[in-house]
Every structure is written in C-alpha cells, then in structure tokens.
Amino acid sequence: MAQFIQQIINGLNVGSIYALIALGYTMVYGIVKLINFAHGDILMIGAYFGFFALATFNVPFGLALVISMILCALVGMAIDRLAYKPLRNAPRISALITALGMSMLLQNLFRLLFGAQPRRMPAVIELKRIEIAPGIAISNLAIITILLSVGLMLLLEFVVKKTKTGKAMRAVSEDKAAAKLMGVNVDKTISITFAIGSALGAVGGLLYAINYYQVEPYMGMMPGLKAFVAAVLGGIGVLPGAMLGGFVIGLIETLTKGYISTTWADAFVFGILIIVLIFKPAGILGKNTREKV
Amino acid sequence: MSLLKTEHIGMTFGGLKAVSDFSIEINENELVGLIGPNGAGKTTIFNMLTGVYAPTEGKVFLGETVVNKKKPYQIVTMGLGRTFQNIRLFKELSVIDNIKIAFHKDMSYSTVSAVFRGKKYWKEEKEIDIKARELLGLFNMEEDANVLSSNLPYGKQRKLEICRALATNPKLLLLDEPAAGMNPQETKELMETIAFIREKFKVSILLIEHDMSLVMGICERIIVIDYGRVIAAGTPDEIKSNEKVIGAYLGQ
Amino acid sequence: MDKKVISGYIKNITAIMVVYAIIFYLIQIKVINNYYNGILILAGIYIIVAASLNLATGYLGQLALGHAGFMAIGAYTAALFAIAVDLPKYVELVAGLILGGVVAGIFGLIIGIPALRLRGDYLGIVTLGFGEIIRIALLNLSFTGGAAGLKGIPRYVNFTEIYFLVVLVIAFLFAFIRSRHGRAILSIKEDEIAAESVGIPTTFYKVYGFVVSAFIAGVGGGALGFYQRILDPKKFNFMFSVEFFIIVVLGGMGSITGTILAALALAFINEFLYSIDELRLVIYALTLIILMIFKSDGLLGRKEFSLIKLLNRFSKKTKIENAD
Incomplete structure (x- = not known):
C-alpha cells in the first residue's frame, strides 16, 4: 500500500510536468488547429535558458524561471510569425510538415550551438525527502513541481475565463471570421496564445530538466510526445482536458514502471491513447462533432 | 408500388428535434418539390433518405426494403442518387x-x-x-x-454533379437546391435540363429548392415543411393559396 | 489491347532495361563505387517505403505518421524467416519479402479498421502511437534481438535486386491507381461524403488502401534488412517515419515519380552534407520549412514526370523551330 501511494505521488510529480506542456499543445491546437510538433522543443529551449541562467549567471531559481518563460514566449511568438502564419490558409498538412520541420530545426540548431553532450543541471535546491508516513516520502522538489504546475494551471484558467484576452482567445478558437468581425485582433490573439503556451512549456522544460538533472538538444522529444498524447487523451482544445490528461499519463507511466515493466511503460502510454481514441475519438473531456453535409 | 416511402421518420440531434413525423411517398415518373424556410429540416430529410443519418424514429422504404440502417453507398446501389447543396465534386x-x-x-x-x-x-x-x-x-x-472539375464554370459544375448522380443509374434522383447561386438565365436552363432528364432517363425527382419560379414551374406535387414538420402538401396551385404556407414564409 | 498500349509497354520496358544496363555498367567499371552503390540501394528502399506512404497519404488522403513501424515489422519478419530457414537465396529473398509484407499488412488491417474511422490529425496520432509501440516492442522482445539488434541476416539485396524491386513496386502502384480501385481511393481523398453518395464503399477502400500501403512498407523494410544484414530497433523511430513523410511531401502528394525524384535527391543530398553533419540537419529542416511556405504542394504537385513525354515535347519543339 505504501508503495502504491509512493507511486501515485511520483506519478503526480511527472504528470504535473506533462500537464504544463500539454497545455501548450492544446491551446495552439484549439486556436489554429495545428499540432505544433515544435512545442516539445520549446521545453528543451526553456530548459537551456534556465540552465544558462542558473549555471552561467548564477541567478536565483525564481528569476531563472521568469527569464526562461519570457524568452520562450518570444521564441514561440517568433516561430508562429515566421513559419506558421504564412500557412494559415494553406492545406493543414503543409502546416503540419512545417511544424515537424521546425521541430527538427530547433533540435539540430541547439545541437550545433551547444553540442550533443548532455549538460548537468546544477542542483537548484537542496534536495530533501519529507517522510509523510512510513515508507512514503515526497521530495521538496516534487512539492515545488506540483505546486508550481497547479498554480500556473489555475492562473491560466483564470486568464482564459475571466480576462478580455482570454475571451478573445476563446472567440478566435470558436470562429476566426466571426471573432474578426466582432473586432478581435485575431493575429495578436494567436500570438498571445503561442506566448502563453510557450511560457508554460518553458516551466515544464525547466522542471523536467531539474527532475532529471540534465539538459540536451533532443530532450524535448519524448516528454513532448507524451504531453501531446496527454492533450489528445484529455480532449484536444480543452484546457482542463490537458491537465487531466497530463496527470493520467503521469500516473499510467509511473504505475507501469512500478508494477509491470520499466521498459514497456511508454508502449502502455501509447496503447492507452490508441484505445481511448478508438472508443472516444474526441478524448475524455472533448465533444464529438460531426461533419456537416 | 412506390419507389420511396417513409413512415413517420424523425431525427433528433442531442435533444433537438430537427425533423419529426415526416411521411412521404414517391411513385415512378414523379417530380416532387420539397420546400420550406431556411432551417426547416429539408437537407436533414435528404440525409436520412440517403443514409447519411439514420433516422431516430420511423422507417424509410426503398421499394419494399427498409433501409434505415443501410450505408449511403448501399442505398445508391438500390437506385437512389443525389446531389448536394454546396456542390461536392471531386475537385482535383x-x-x-x-x-x-x-x-x-x-x-x-x-x-x-x-x-x-x-x-x-x-x-x-x-x-x-x-x-x-x-x-x-x-x-x-x-x-x-x-x-479539372474545379475549373468548370459554376453552372457546369452543378450540371456535372447531376450528371454524376445519373451515372449511378438511379430510379429516384434527389436534388438539393440545384438552382442555388444561379442567375435567372441559368435557372431557366436548369429547368430545361430537369425536364430533359425526366424524359430521357425516366427517373423520378425529389428536389429541394428556394427558387419559387422553378418549383412552381416544374413540380407536380409540392410538400412544404416548417420546423421539421409537414405543414402542407399538394399541387403548386393549392400550395400557392395555402394560408399556412404563406404564414411560414412571411413569418406570421 | 490496342497498339498504343503495347507500344507504351515496349517503350517503358526498354527505358527500364536501358537505365538498368547503364547503371550496372557504371558499377562494373567502378565509376559508381561501392559507396555510391550503397547510397543508390538505400535510395531504392526509401523510394519503396515513401511510395507506399504516398498511397496512404497522397492518394487516399489519410495522415499516416507511423510507417517506420510497418517497415520494422516487415524487416524483422523477413529477416527472422531467412535466418530460420535454409533455402536457396532467391527463394528466401522472395518468400521473405512477401512474408514481411503480409505480416505488415495484417498489422495494417488490425490498426486500420478501428483507426480509419478517425479523421485527419487523429489518425496521424494513432499511427504515430502505433509506430512507437512497435519500436518499444522490438527493443524489449528477446526473439528480435532486443536493444542489441538483430544480427546475422544474409545479404540478399544488391543493386540488381533493389532496382527490379523498385520497378515492380512502382509498376504495381501505377497500375493500381489507374484502375477502378485507384479511382475509388482518389475519390475518398477528394470528398468522402460525395464518394459514398455515388456508391463507393469508402470504409472498405480506406482499409484496403491502408493495408496495401502497409504491405509495401513491409516489403521495403524486408529489403532493408537483407541489405544491411543487421537491424537496429532504435532506427525505426518517429523521426524515421517523418523522413518518409518529408519525401512524399517534397515530391508532391499524389505523384509517384515525384516521390522517386525526392527520395533520390534526399539520399544524395544527405550524403553530401554528411561531412558537415552538424549543419546538415539544420539545412535540411530549414529547406523543408521554406519549401512549405513557398511551394506547399511539393516539387511536382500531383503531376507525373515522364521522360518519354519530355523527349516527345523536346523533339516537337525542335521540329517547330526547324520549320521556322
């Protein structure tokens, strides 16, 4: 039992990171109907920015986090402007290929700039394990990770539901043309969406790097894919869905690792995704839509 | 025996009744018009008849067979061809x-x-x-x-779509707003084309149309629906003077 | 069969044999050395797999992001078969390739029946997930050699084998596409609802097209094993699937000759850029993005490239010029 609860705690820890990253996928998909494959690499970039801030410039963790968020937001906006915006009315498959190309570009650009060797993330905080009950411990890092993630998700929920920008975002995702007619600046709204998504991705990336102690150019790929799976699982385009999906994926992953097999864990994640999509294509919280004839 | 018969068919989308209690019978060599205000449920009826939607109530008969659960491609082989409101050609x-x-x-x-x-x-x-x-x-x-079919002028695209439906060798042809987007001259040609099709292919036709001159000009029978229900049926002259119809169209 | 058709066949077969003879001769006199020969063979395998993906994505219009998975299944099946049995070379080669294709096709059927009900991106995601599962399975199963890879596969494929395999696959695809079955597949990409409304059983043809695509990808995988003699499960990852996707898009979705040209071009460009490996992938990615932004339907679009037509047009032109 103690072991099970321990696994749940670990699952929530990883899951909260996946959830943060999944939000970026789902926001962008909701607003421009594009699987932004480069989002996984945004988290890699975020981790690198954080790494340099922490290791090279020795800034405190909080500041490093903010710097990384701001820079990633800018990168996210730039990617949208340069690569995706010209293809807004092109066939969707072209935009998808561009996203794949962007993902390759970022990975290999960072490899070119900083080398393929993983770099060791400095210990940001002194790692402490807090014993909650006999055999169940939670690290202070896990607490920070979970609290920070949940806090940011609540903040995002507030922004989307209560602010004018959030309203504009929802309007654009519902119907671009109508939103434009209502005076919403569509391009600006899309930019903001990319910025917010990328900033959240940066946090996810930095936390991921701290949890696994390293940064490297291809580090975004697997967590990116899994976060994407989380977004689809929860219902792509639905914010609470991404959060739910993130936690579900995190839990499935740690439980399979703990009880079935470490090496098969990723196969389980994808297997469950396929089963969910086949029986409920719109994801857990998504709505089914039918094509108009 | 009738070509097509429906018995009290209805369609509900998530609690919203789009069509209810719709019954119709079409015999050989008939030209029937289906009219009604926007959103009355005309296209939904077409989609039920052609198997795109399975009716949530009632039965659809083609000849003597119930086709409620048949797929669209199976219904085509049973002699029901159709066109679409927003032309659906294989563009490329x-x-x-x-x-x-x-x-x-x-x-x-x-x-x-x-x-x-x-x-x-x-x-x-x-x-x-x-x-x-x-x-x-x-x-x-x-x-x-x-x-390339997408390079055809609009009127010809409509004609090609009808032509394609005829190639499936239908006994009954459903035309969904064939005159939509046409100018009066094109509409007149379309009327001639429809008359020609009946003559040449011996098909019955059920058409949805907003252009009253076309409907009144060529249909032998007209069915009027509003809010998913039949409000009137009869010859063009009877429909013209029907108060319910006038009410539905003028919003009274 | 009328005369025009027969003369077309003769022209094509002649062209195929002439090209083969030229390249074979160049290999014999070492103008094409082992190194370039190797690139040609790999390019041939890429052509096969990319052409199979073009069937699923370019013609049928279904986003498939896991073709490396089908390829892996074909590769391992063919290789394990050849290792297990002791038959003459060409029997093992042909039976191995067919077996690899069939098993890949069966997996295509298993994944295709439920997944092809999904539209667009969702199908892409399911195929992506499928590809990953296959890779992880190959890494962990013991009879496939696990993470260390599968070794000791006989080398049955060289230039001649791959050349005629490519010819076979391409001829098959052309004949298939230009038939009632091919037209049904094309109509689904254009407009599924309209296709159904003129009597095309769309579900059947979606699954059918997808299974044929998986089959060919499996054959391509089999050929890869028989050439490389070793299979590394880590190679069959998502980026590998993406590479085939890129070839299809670059060449033009719905153009088989486009796929051939793009696969050849990429195989060689990749090799030339190998000396500056760090930059290679950056250039590759940048080219892809720029190409998408400025010419999103690929190099050939849906057009097919024909040497004979080109020659005809050229000779006509010169005739007209001479007449002037």
Whole structure:
C-alpha cells in the first residue's frame, strides 16, 4: 500500500510536468488547429535558458524561471510569425510538415550551438525527502513541481475565463471570421496564445530538466510526445482536458514502471491513447462533432 | 408500388428535434418539390433518405426494403442518387473521372486484373469510357471531359454533379437546391435540363429548392415543411393559396 | 489491347532495361563505387517505403505518421524467416519479402479498421502511437534481438535486386491507381461524403488502401534488412517515419515519380552534407520549412514526370523551330 501511494505521488510529480506542456499543445491546437510538433522543443529551449541562467549567471531559481518563460514566449511568438502564419490558409498538412520541420530545426540548431553532450543541471535546491508516513516520502522538489504546475494551471484558467484576452482567445478558437468581425485582433490573439503556451512549456522544460538533472538538444522529444498524447487523451482544445490528461499519463507511466515493466511503460502510454481514441475519438473531456453535409 | 416511402421518420440531434413525423411517398415518373424556410429540416430529410443519418424514429422504404440502417453507398446501389447543396465534386479530378467513379459499382474486375491489366480490365474500362462520354455528350459537356472539375464554370459544375448522380443509374434522383447561386438565365436552363432528364432517363425527382419560379414551374406535387414538420402538401396551385404556407414564409 | 498500349509497354520496358544496363555498367567499371552503390540501394528502399506512404497519404488522403513501424515489422519478419530457414537465396529473398509484407499488412488491417474511422490529425496520432509501440516492442522482445539488434541476416539485396524491386513496386502502384480501385481511393481523398453518395464503399477502400500501403512498407523494410544484414530497433523511430513523410511531401502528394525524384535527391543530398553533419540537419529542416511556405504542394504537385513525354515535347519543339 505504501508503495502504491509512493507511486501515485511520483506519478503526480511527472504528470504535473506533462500537464504544463500539454497545455501548450492544446491551446495552439484549439486556436489554429495545428499540432505544433515544435512545442516539445520549446521545453528543451526553456530548459537551456534556465540552465544558462542558473549555471552561467548564477541567478536565483525564481528569476531563472521568469527569464526562461519570457524568452520562450518570444521564441514561440517568433516561430508562429515566421513559419506558421504564412500557412494559415494553406492545406493543414503543409502546416503540419512545417511544424515537424521546425521541430527538427530547433533540435539540430541547439545541437550545433551547444553540442550533443548532455549538460548537468546544477542542483537548484537542496534536495530533501519529507517522510509523510512510513515508507512514503515526497521530495521538496516534487512539492515545488506540483505546486508550481497547479498554480500556473489555475492562473491560466483564470486568464482564459475571466480576462478580455482570454475571451478573445476563446472567440478566435470558436470562429476566426466571426471573432474578426466582432473586432478581435485575431493575429495578436494567436500570438498571445503561442506566448502563453510557450511560457508554460518553458516551466515544464525547466522542471523536467531539474527532475532529471540534465539538459540536451533532443530532450524535448519524448516528454513532448507524451504531453501531446496527454492533450489528445484529455480532449484536444480543452484546457482542463490537458491537465487531466497530463496527470493520467503521469500516473499510467509511473504505475507501469512500478508494477509491470520499466521498459514497456511508454508502449502502455501509447496503447492507452490508441484505445481511448478508438472508443472516444474526441478524448475524455472533448465533444464529438460531426461533419456537416 | 412506390419507389420511396417513409413512415413517420424523425431525427433528433442531442435533444433537438430537427425533423419529426415526416411521411412521404414517391411513385415512378414523379417530380416532387420539397420546400420550406431556411432551417426547416429539408437537407436533414435528404440525409436520412440517403443514409447519411439514420433516422431516430420511423422507417424509410426503398421499394419494399427498409433501409434505415443501410450505408449511403448501399442505398445508391438500390437506385437512389443525389446531389448536394454546396456542390461536392471531386475537385482535383477530371470531369470524366468524376463520372467514372460513379460507374464503380457497375464494374467488377479485381485488383489482380487491374494490376496485370487483364482482359476484363480492358473490357470494362473501355465500356465505361464510352458510357461516360455518352453521358457527358447528352449534357453537351463532352468537350470538357479532361478538364479539372474545379475549373468548370459554376453552372457546369452543378450540371456535372447531376450528371454524376445519373451515372449511378438511379430510379429516384434527389436534388438539393440545384438552382442555388444561379442567375435567372441559368435557372431557366436548369429547368430545361430537369425536364430533359425526366424524359430521357425516366427517373423520378425529389428536389429541394428556394427558387419559387422553378418549383412552381416544374413540380407536380409540392410538400412544404416548417420546423421539421409537414405543414402542407399538394399541387403548386393549392400550395400557392395555402394560408399556412404563406404564414411560414412571411413569418406570421 | 490496342497498339498504343503495347507500344507504351515496349517503350517503358526498354527505358527500364536501358537505365538498368547503364547503371550496372557504371558499377562494373567502378565509376559508381561501392559507396555510391550503397547510397543508390538505400535510395531504392526509401523510394519503396515513401511510395507506399504516398498511397496512404497522397492518394487516399489519410495522415499516416507511423510507417517506420510497418517497415520494422516487415524487416524483422523477413529477416527472422531467412535466418530460420535454409533455402536457396532467391527463394528466401522472395518468400521473405512477401512474408514481411503480409505480416505488415495484417498489422495494417488490425490498426486500420478501428483507426480509419478517425479523421485527419487523429489518425496521424494513432499511427504515430502505433509506430512507437512497435519500436518499444522490438527493443524489449528477446526473439528480435532486443536493444542489441538483430544480427546475422544474409545479404540478399544488391543493386540488381533493389532496382527490379523498385520497378515492380512502382509498376504495381501505377497500375493500381489507374484502375477502378485507384479511382475509388482518389475519390475518398477528394470528398468522402460525395464518394459514398455515388456508391463507393469508402470504409472498405480506406482499409484496403491502408493495408496495401502497409504491405509495401513491409516489403521495403524486408529489403532493408537483407541489405544491411543487421537491424537496429532504435532506427525505426518517429523521426524515421517523418523522413518518409518529408519525401512524399517534397515530391508532391499524389505523384509517384515525384516521390522517386525526392527520395533520390534526399539520399544524395544527405550524403553530401554528411561531412558537415552538424549543419546538415539544420539545412535540411530549414529547406523543408521554406519549401512549405513557398511551394506547399511539393516539387511536382500531383503531376507525373515522364521522360518519354519530355523527349516527345523536346523533339516537337525542335521540329517547330526547324520549320521556322
């Protein structure tokens, strides 16, 4: 039992990171109907920015986090402007290929700039394990990770539901043309969406790097894919869905690792995704839509 | 015996009744109009008849068979062809390929015969090539056979869609707003085309239309629906003077 | 069969044999050395797999992001078969390739029947997930050699074998596409609802097209094993699937000759850029993005490239010029 609860705690820890990253996928998909494959690499970039801030410039963790968020937001906006915006009315498959190309570009650009060797993330905080009950411990890092993630998700929920920008975002995702007619600046709204998504991705990336102690150019790929799976699982385009999906994926992953097999864990994640999509294509919280004839 | 008969069919979308208690009977060699204000449920009825939606209530008969659960492609083979409100051609394919695709169900050569270019392949391909050109010829479109269908002028696109539906060899043809977007001259030509189709192909036609001059001009029977229910049925003259119809259209 | 068709066949077969003879001769006199020969063979395998993907994505219009998975299944099946049995070379080669294709096709059927009900991106995601599962399975199963890879596969494929395999696959695809079955597949990409409304059983043809695509990808995988003699499960990852996707898009979705040209071009460009490996992938990615932005339907679009037509047009032109 103690072991099970321990696994749940670990699952929530990883899951909260996946959830943060999944939000970026789902926001962008909701607003421009594009699987932004480069989002996984945004988290890699975020981790690198954080790494340099922490290791090279020795800034405190909080500041490093903010710097990384701001820079990633800018990168996210730039990617949208340069690569995706010209293809807004092109066939969707072209935009998808561009996203794949962007993902390759970022990975290999960072490899070119900083080398393929993983770099060791400095210990940001002194790692402490807090014993909650006999055999169940939670690290202070896990607490920070979970609290920070949940806090940011609540903040995002507030922004989307209560602010004018959030309203504009929802309007654009519902119907671009109508939103434009209502005076919403569509391009600006899309930019903001990319910025917010990328900033959240940066946090996810930095936390991921701290949890696994390293940064490297291809580090975004697997967590990116899994976060994407989380977004689809929860219902792509639905914010609470991404959060739910993130936690579900995190839990499935740690439980399979703990009880079935470490090496098969990723196969389980994808297997469950396929089963969910086949029986409920719109994801857990998504709505089914039918094509108009 | 009737070609098509529905018994009290209805369609509910997530609690919203789009169509209810719709009954109709169409016999051989008839031309029936289905009219009603926007959003009255006309296209939904077409979609139920052609198998795109399965009605949530009632029964649809083609001949004597209940076809409620049949797929659209199965219904086509039973002699029901259709066109769409917002023209659905195979845009990036040539005009003649659009027609040839509609002949698919009449062909039977296997993949093996196709890949090894067997006798049956050549025979059937030759047959449908001739048939497709003949059909296009009837509509004065033989010249356009190799044109990409999306490059055709609007009026011809409508005509090609009808032509493609006829290639499936229907006994009953459903036309969804065939005159939409046409100018009066094109509408007049369309009326002639429809008359020609009846004469030549001996099909019955059920059409949805907003253009009253067309409906009143060619239909023998008209069914009027509003809010998913039949509010009137009869000859054009009876419909013209029906108070419920006038009310529905003028919003009283 | 009329005369025009027969003369077309003769022209094509002649062209195929002439090209083969030229390249074979160049290999014999070492103008094409082992290194370039190797690139040609790999390019041939890429052509096969990319052409199979073009069937699923370019013609059928279904987003498939896991073709490396089908390829892996074909590769391992063919290789394990050849290792297990002791038959003459060409029997093992042909039976191995067919077996690899069939098993890949069966997996295509298993994944295709439920997944092809999904539209667009969702199908892409399911195929992506499928590809990953296959890779993880190959890494962990013991009879496939696990993470260390599968070794000791006989080398049955050289230039001649791959050349005629490519010819076979391409001829098959052309004949298949230009038939009633091919037209049904094309109509689904254009407009599924309209296709159904003129009597095309769309579900059947979606699954059928997808299974044929998986089959060919499996054959391509089999050929890869028989050439490389070793299979590394880590190679069959998502980026590998993406590479085939890129070839299809670059060449033009719905153009088989486009796929051939793009696969050849990429195979060689990749090799030339190998000396500056760090930059290679950056250039590759940048080219892809720029190409998408400025010419999103690929190099050939849906057009097919024909040497004979080109020659005809050229000779006509010169005739007209001479007449002037």
